[in-house]
Amino acid sequence: MKELEFMSKFKPDTRCIKNFKYWIVCIRAKQRTLGDAVILLKRETSSAKNLTSEEAAEFPEVIKWYEDICTDKFGATKFNYMMMMMKDLYVHYHAFPRYENSVHILNSEWKDADWPLAIDFKSGDILEEEKLMQIKEYMKT
DSSP states (O other): OGGGGGGGGGOHHHHEEEEOSSEEEEEOSBOSSTTOEEEEESSOOSOGGGOOHHHHHHHHHHHHHHHHHHHHHHOOOEEEEEOOOSSSOSOEEEEEEEOSSOEEETTEEEOOTTTTSOOOTTOSOBOOHHHHHHHHHHHHO
């Protein structure tokens, strides 16, 4: 995915969960809550004001897919989205499913330590790539 080189930090070649026409959803290395993802515009621009009408129109479809997957697969109760773009100067959102209760899946227990407050997206450990790939594949099925 040469055209996505600007977002290589998020490893779209290996961490892509779902590819849309204008957006790509990648599993986030820090799984603060189960299913954390980054939703990235597949075009390099430094501001959301530069979205085309087509890109903006597709975004609700991306969000619907993401929320449906996290609700159906993991039992997510709510969702938090953050768009800061302080270090990575291209349009992307960090997406966090929220869980009122613990989730037991893929031989692990996942707790939403911040529930019911806003997510502390900076904390948490980076998961091993193997575990990330298990989550990614589970979300794709």
